Amino acid sequence: SDDDPWWRDAVIYQVYIRSFADGDGDGMGDIEGIRSKLPYLRDLGVDALWINPWYRSPQADAGYDVADFRDIDPRFGTLADAEKLIADAHEHGLRIIPDIVPNHTSDQHRWFQAALAAGPGTAERQRFVFRPGLGADGDRPPNNWRSVFGGPAWTRVADGEWYLHLFAPEQPDLNWANPEVHDEFADVLRFWFDRGVDGFRIDVAHGLVKDPELPDLTGEPDERLAHPHWDRDEVHEIYRRWRRIADEYPGERKFVAEAWAPSPERLARYLRPGGLHTAFNFDFLKCPWSPERMREVIDSTMASLTAVGAPPTWVLSNHDVPRHVTRYGRETAWVPHDQRAIGEDELVLDEPDLARGTRRSRAAALLMLALPGGAYVYQGEELGLPEVEDLPEEALQDPMWERSGHTERGRDGCRVPLPWSGSAPPFGFGPHGSAEPWLPQPADWQDRTAEAQDGDAASTLELYRAALRLRRELGALGEGGMRWLDSPSGVLAFHREPGFTCVVNMSSEPQPLPEHDRVLLASDDLADDHLPTDTAVWLAD
Numbered sequence: 286s287d288d289d290p291w292w293r294d295a296v297i298y299q300v301y302i303r304s305f306a307d308g309d310g311d312g313m314g315d316i317e318g319i320r321s322k323l324p325y326l327r328d329l330g331v332d333a334l335w336i337n338p339w340y341r342s343p344q345a346d347a348g349y350d351v352a353d354f355r356d357i358d359p360r361f362g363t364l365a366d367a368e369k370l371i372a373d374a375h376e377h378g379l380r381i382i383p384d385i386v387p388n389h390t391s392d393q394h395r396w397f398q399a400a401l402a403a404g405p406g407t408a409e410r411q412r413f414v415f416r417p418g419l420g421a422d423g424d425r426p427p428n429n430w431r432s433v434f435g436g437p438a439w440t441r442v443a444d445g446e447w448y449l450h451l452f453a454p455e456q457p458d459l460n461w462a463n464p465e466v467h468d469e470f471a472d473v474l475r476f477w478f479d480r481g482v483d484g485f486r487i488d489v490a491h492g493l494v495k496d497p498e499l500p501d502l503t504g505e506p507d508e509r510l511a512h513p514h515w516d517r518d519e520v521h522e523i524y525r526r527w528r529r530i531a532d533e534y535p536g537e538r539k540f541v542a543e544a545w546a547p548s549p550e551r552l553a554r555y556l557r558p559g560g561l562h563t564a565f566n567f568d569f570l571k572c573p574w575s576p577e578r579m580r581e582v583i584d585s586t587m588a589s590l591t592a593v594g595a596p597p598t599w600v601l602s603n604h605d606v607p608r609h610v611t612r613y614g615r616e617t618a619w620v621p622h623d624q625r626a627i628g629e630d631e632l633v634l635d636e637p638d639l640a641r642g643t644r645r646s647r648a649a650a651l652l653m654l655a656l657p658g659g660a661y662v663y664q665g666e667e668l669g670l671p672e673v674e675d676l677p678e679e680a681l682q683d684p685m686w687e688r689s690g691h692t693e694r695g696r697d698g699c700r701v702p703l704p705w706s707g708s709a710p711p712f713g714f715g716p717h718g719s720a721e722p723w724l725p726q727p728a729d730w731q732d733r734t735a736e737a738q739d740g741d742a743a744s745t746l747e748l749y750r751a752a753l754r755l756r757r758e759l760g761a762l763g764e765g766g767m768r769w770l771d772s773p774s775g776v777l778a779f780h781r782e783p784g785f786t787c788v789v790n791m792s793s794e795p796q797p798l799p800e801h802d803r804v805l806l807a808s809d810d811l812a813d814d815h816l817p818t819d820t821a822v823w824l825a826d
């Protein structure tokens with residue numbers, strides 16, 4: 286209904302297209318592969334698919350370097366294939382949310398090529414951020430900004446000017462002070478809304494606007510609140526226009542912001558009335574396995590988002606971070622490489638205990654899916670996949686590996702092609718006789734395939750299916766309020782009306798279950814009415 290739009294409590298499955306399913310046998314996932322798995326996704330019980338960038342791209346950053354926003358990369362298919370996927374997905378009751386990448390283009394985009402050819406001082410250069418260098422010869426970059434992937438955020442071109450790139454040099458930043466850029470993206474949004482997409486995931490939504498003075502970064506602690514290139518107040522004006530465009534279309538098209546905001550209050554600013562609909566909750570993703578911290582994150586999320594009328598969302602993994610089976614298997618907490626304290630450049634990581642990480646990740650799934658609002662499931666988390674940490678160096682493709690001077694192995698370990706069936710690589714990733722998958726899969730994933738888990742009640746796949754089925758059936762789940770229950774130390778317990786309780790035991794002792802009528806679902810076996818360590822349960826009153 287109009288009062289309760291679908292996106293307020295949707296469960297959205299992230300399809301990392303190059304690693305999901307390979308339809309044409311070239312070793313890389315594609316649109317045909319997604320189409321072939323629509324029945325699997327419908328049976329899993331999710332509401333929508335977020336699809337990582339499928340646009341024409343040289344793939345310097347796995348498609349986040351877009352050369353043409355109005356075409357599909359030939360590796361993934363054609364525009365006609367995309368239209369067919371949207372139609373077929375809708376027939377399966379699944380909505381489609383592609384990525385959009387407004388912070389930068391590819392250096393192969395026609396605009397950047399024109400800017401290079403036109404030279405300094407031209408209108409073509411005004412679409413990007415070109416500046417002369419410092420020093421008598423102009424051979425020092427215009428300021429001290431750093432690329433997220435490592436190294437300076439500036440590259441010099443043949444005529445001596447420098448251009449800004451917050452990511453790889455192949456990803457020049459657009460100039461959002463230029464109205465032409467605004468109009469271009471308004472047009473791109475309409476191009477895809479006209480083709481039936483149900484919304485967009487906005488890449489680096491906290492980027493886009495830069496302080497026109499381009500001041501040096503100071504490293505002062507309060508810089509995060511008035512940063513020269515992240516999370517600037519002016520960015521919201523862009524999204525208010527985008528919202529008006531989405532609202533021109535029927536069927537509640539929605540945006541989800543990828544915004545790494547410094548606090549839940551700053552995140553909520555993206556979601557004020559007339560702004561974006563939803564945003565990823567990275568505080569939840571980054572939260573270590575700690576009952577106190579988890580409860581703090583849940584409370585601060587609920588408080589700041591409900592204050593602006595936006596639904597909370599929850600996410601455990603994505604294509605940029607180590608998979609949570611592995612994160613939760615470690616004592617040391619994971620911190621994104623560009624958010625580490627000075628002197629903490631390299632994380633010293635202990636050996637993960639994957640059995641423990643698996644138990645925790647199953648409990649986390651029940652926690653996430655019982656909380657109010659929406660949730661995101663990253664492909665393969667429903668199969669309990671761990672991070673692949675031993676990829677050979679010659680296989681690594683993430684530009685972070687190169688750009689960080691080989692200090693960061695990068696994000697390939699969470700991007701390994703999915704295992705679907707069979708007992709050896711490529712585990713049914715592509716049709717018989719396909720080329721090798723673009724990243725090698727571990728040889729011992731035979732028990733983690735969708736085929737091996739299908740019908741096994743103890744499997745993570747069946748846990749997700751059962752949880753998502755119950756989530757649809759139970760009136761208590763989805764949007765609405767929650768109430769914490771008194772519980773022993775180390776235990777998170779909350780109640781949702783009508784008649785539903787979720788309990789997560791994060792302590793090191795088995796804990797008695799609160800009074801209840803029926804166990805609806807447990808993330809692992811219960812020991813005579815006790816909840817073992819690292820286990821969650823859903824109860825009916």
Ligand code: TEU
Nearest residue numbers: 346349433452488489545605621623624
């Ligand atoms: O990521 C943007 C981004 O800000 C992250 O790199 C973040 O800084 C880091 O993971 C944690 O602090 C998006 C895409 O998700 C990523 O795959 C792209 O490489 C990047 O944008 C550039 O388009």
